[in-house]
Amino acid sequence: MDNLNIVPRKYAIKHGLTFYFTGKPCKNGHVAKRLTDKAYCFECSKNARYAWKKTNGITYEGQLRRARRKLSLELLGGKCVKCGFSDTRALQIDHVNGGGTKERVKDSRIAEKNVINGNTTDYQLLCANCNWIKRFENKEH
Numbered sequence: 001m002d003n004l005n006i007v008p009r010k011y012a013i014k015h016g017l018t019f020y021f022t023g024k025p026c027k028n029g030h031v032a033k034r035l036t037d038k039a040y041c042f043e044c045s046k047n048a049r050y051a052w053k054k055t056n057g058i059t060y061e062g063q064l065r066r067a068r069r070k071l072s073l074e075l076l077g078g079k080c081v082k083c084g085f086s087d088t089r090a091l092q093i094d095h096v097n098g099g100g101t102k103e104r105v106k107d108s109r110i111a112e113k114n115v116i117n118g119n120t121t122d123y124q125l126l127c128a129n130c131n132w133i134k135r136f137e138n139k140e141h
């Protein structure tokens with residue numbers, strides 16, 4: 001192993017690097033870089049993610065995304081405010097004052113985050129049909 005590649009953890013912390021590298025094998029024998037904050041071996045954490053995906057059929061991040069969406073839909077009542085449609089696959093978070101068009105294009109996660117943080121007054125749930133109709137009525141399209 002090339003000693004020149006060694007990046008001590010202290011150095012990594014000081015310079016805000018995500019990884020450090022000791023040149024020594026981890027408990028599973030990987031000579032790999034490690035995550036600065038938790039000292040996890042990069043190879044091990046990669047394997048752990050892969051194992052998670054294999055067991056759960058989705059990545060950890062994907063599962064978090066789903067959980068966030070589910071929670072934000074629940075917080076907004078779980079059904080379309082216009083027609084009561086409740087199949088979450090076709091429900092969309094809509095900005096009450098029409099700002100949603102911009103936000104939706106940028107990132108629907110922003111709306112979810114705001115709702116989860118307690119802002120349930122600026123947002124409402126619309127099904128895909130009602131959302132399109134609203135957009136035509138308001139000329140948001």
Ligand SMILES: [Zn+2]
Nearest residue numbers: 026030041044
């Ligand atoms: Zn390892």
Ligand SMILES: [Zn+2]
Nearest residue numbers: 080083127130
């Ligand atoms: Zn509807």
